[in-house]
Amino acid sequence: MGAQRTGRWTFWLPAAYSLLLTLLITAPLLRPGYLLLRDAVSTPRSYPTDAALGLGDAAPRAVPQDGLLAALSTVIDGGLLVKIILLAALWAAGYGAAVLVRELLGVPLVAQLVATTLVVWNPFVAERLLQGHWSLLTGYAALPWTALAAFRLRTTARARIAPNLPGPFPPSAGHATDERGETTPRTDADPTAAPPRSDRYRTWAALAGCLAAAGLTPTGALLAGIVAVTVAGWRRLAGVLTLAALASIPWLTATAVSGVAAEPSDPAGVTAFAARAEPWLATVGSLAGLGGIWNAEAVPGSRTTPLAAIATVLLLAVVLLGIRRVAAADGDPGRTRVRRILLVLAAAAVVLPALAATPPGLAVMEWLVVEVPGAGLLRDTQKFVALAVPGYALCAAAACLRFSDSARAKWSIGSAGADQPSEGSAESRTDDDSGSASRRAPAGEAPRWAPLLAVLFIGALTFPLLDLGWGVSGQMRAIDYPDSWSEVAGRIDGPGDIAVLPGGMFRRFPYSGSAPVLDPAPRMLPRDVLQTGALPVRGETVTGEGARAQTVEDLLLTGGPATELARLGVGWVVVEQDTPGPHGDSAATLAQLRQVHSTPELTLYQVPDVHPRPAPEHRSLVVAAHILWALLLIAPLVAYGYSSLARRFEH
Known part of the structure; x- marks a missing residue:
């Protein structure tokens, strides 16, 4: 037992x-x-x-x-x-x-x-x-x-099996x-x-x-x-x-x-x-x-x-x-x-x-x-x-076993004499003629100093990085979204993709903390949200693959015509008002759209006469x-x- x-x-x-x-x-x-x-x-x-x-x-x-x-x-x-x-x-x-x-x-x-x-x-x-x-x-x-x-x-190989041999790490x-x-x-x-x-x-x-x-x-x-x-x-x-x-x-x-x-x-x-x-x-x-x-x-x-x-x-x-x-x-x-x-x-x-x-x-x-x-x-x-x-x-x-093995080997040599095998040798791993067992610790048994070494090593690994605890010193935490996100998602019931303002992919909301965050709109809203894929890194911008998204963003920031948005397949525009970012001359474009819903955090506009893009041919395959x-x-x-x-x- x-x-x-x-x-x-x-x-x-x-x-x-x-x-x-x-x-x-x-x-x-x-x-x-x-x-x-x-x-x-x-x-x-x-x-x-x-x-x-x-x-x-x-x-x-x-x-x-x-x-x-x-x-x-x-x-x-x-x-x-x-x-x-x-x-x-x-x-x-x-x-x-x-x-x-x-x-x-x-x-x-x-x-x-x-x-x-x-x-x-x-x-x-x-x-x-x-x-x-x-x-x-x-x-x-x-x-x-x-x-x-x-x-x-x-272990699935069909091969002739040789007997297990002793070693420091038994299989x-x-x-x-x-x-x-x-x-x-x-x-x-x-x-x-x-x-x-x-x-x-x-x-x-x-x-x-x-x-x-x-x-x-x-x-x-x-x-x-x-x-x-x-x-x-x-x-x-x-x-x-x-x-x-x-x-x-x-x-x-x-x-x-x-x-x-x-x-x-x-x-x-x-x-x-x-x-x-x-x-x-x-x-x-x-x-x-x-x-x-x-x-x-x-x-x-x-x-x-x-x-x-x-x-x-x-x-x-x-x-x-x-x-x-x-x-x-x-x-x-x-x-x-x-x-x-x-x-x-x-x-x-x-x-x-x-x-x-x-x-x-x-x-x-x-x-x-x-x-x-x-x-x-x-x-x-x-x-x-x-x-x-x-x-x-x-x-x-x-x-954890390094020093323990060294100590046991020295003890074995000192106590048994120079002509006796040490614990690490092959002879010491088997019983002698009188039936006495080897001094070597059984497989899986902790040597005397192993627990102390384990505590020492665990401390060495954790103490210099104590701020990993508690959500990396509180930086990683759970937040609550405003109800306006669900309200806007429920109002999007027509064709067309979604464009967002301000420009860029990262946001700083009052409820998200000081670190920049990816715009949650693509996962929060029920239709495709156009994103450029451009990433600001170390003071530079790494361009993404979203060519159409970049065209739409440029069109909004320069105050382009709503008819061009419709031609590009954009049926909706969401303005996120509680985050900094470029808006450019987008007010001129928004004035041509129909406002559907507005809250202190979000405003939803619908683009008239949109020409929705056809569904991808290979969607079922994916x-x-x-x-x-x-x-x-x-x-x-x-x-x-x-x-x-x-x-x-x-x-």
Whole structure:
């Protein structure tokens, strides 16, 4: 009973600890209200407009995220839905790290908690929360689970099994190693038998679900796809690439049928979105410390002081203490290989974005975004530092055992004599002739100093970044929209797209705080809202793909004729009156329109004799792609049910 109780604690405590860290970060969001911070826009209800499906003028950067919210917000409040996804993502990231290090390293519970801390409580999470990239964090959360699922694909290989060999990180129970270093599950009936077909289906389905969850945004799909391809190995490359493509099919399909892929991105975005050096750190140091986002305003206060350098030194010290142990060969070549792959991936995730921020790197990136369709997805290079986190988690967990092993080895040599094997040797791992057991701690048992080291490492990772707590010092909080938004949405009952004033895509509302926020109109209103896609970054403007939206905005700001608005397919104009921004000579145009509704915050105008644009030809195809992605998302549940039924019939 005692062993079973300990096993339950090992399983549940990392999950509970990850939930605790998540709640410490997101506590201000738990009150009723909506997330409205920079790029994060949650609304009570979203609509399945063409733009939400990726068929607007701009590139489908928020697909299938917007389509999912449009579908589910008909049955659940959209603000609550975003909160649930965000909380689930942060929790899953931390718990996934614990499961990953337990599977690949066999480390005890305290080491798993250190890995969880590193993955949840770090500058990358803080900066992406402040930038409003809640959906990107779902891709971040999927990385440890994707690595784990891809690793377990190696257990599906039909290969001759070699016996387990002892090592510092014993493989999980029920697994063995084949001649090529592939880990393979044991079965009691036949140690050379392949796993049951139902188990193989379930493993592939688990990877499919991980990739689909990461694919809530295009960047998340790319991050998880890189992990899956590198970890799963070449023998499974075709299958993994197929799943990665299916997980990305909503935005791939929308990009293909809308023709946006043929348009080059603005090369000015490369410099604007390049990784940034933080105080007392070069760019490579900022990236190695999991920071360096391009927006200097979207950072916790601690990252603007020398604490940024202290936090980076402490983080890298924890990582470096465990790196040798993670890279060391053990009795399972398959696990060793995967751990080394994740270490190489971590190094590349730091070095390559750092190189991309140098003058030669910027030149290469500018050529890519101009000449290669879709390469604009790569311009925010700091996002890719997320790929370092699984490797960092392994190192942090292994660091907890470093000094403990050294102390035990010295004690063994000193007490047993020079002619006796040390604890780390092969001889010490087996019983001697008299039947005495090895002094080596059993797999999963914490060495004497491991809990103390774990507490020390958790403190080193959290204290320099204490302002990540409580919604990053209150910057991330729930807000309430004025009732005028729902009133205006209910009055839009005719054809035509919607133009908005003032010009630009960002707003500063009295209820949204001091940080600029994306205009909520595209998600709040029931028809397509024209947006230029132009982004003000570091004092410059990066142009977007919305050519028609730019034409309409210029027409309004210069006081053009209403007939031209109608010809361009604009049926409505919404004036947001409680935010600063350019209005130009728009009063001349508005005087030609019919005022439908007015409140202190919003005024709605209708354009007469509008010529609505025809519906996109391939809308049904894009909807089908979203449905396929959703099916992929629930694939693990379906496979688990099938596997359970198959086992029941087998027995």
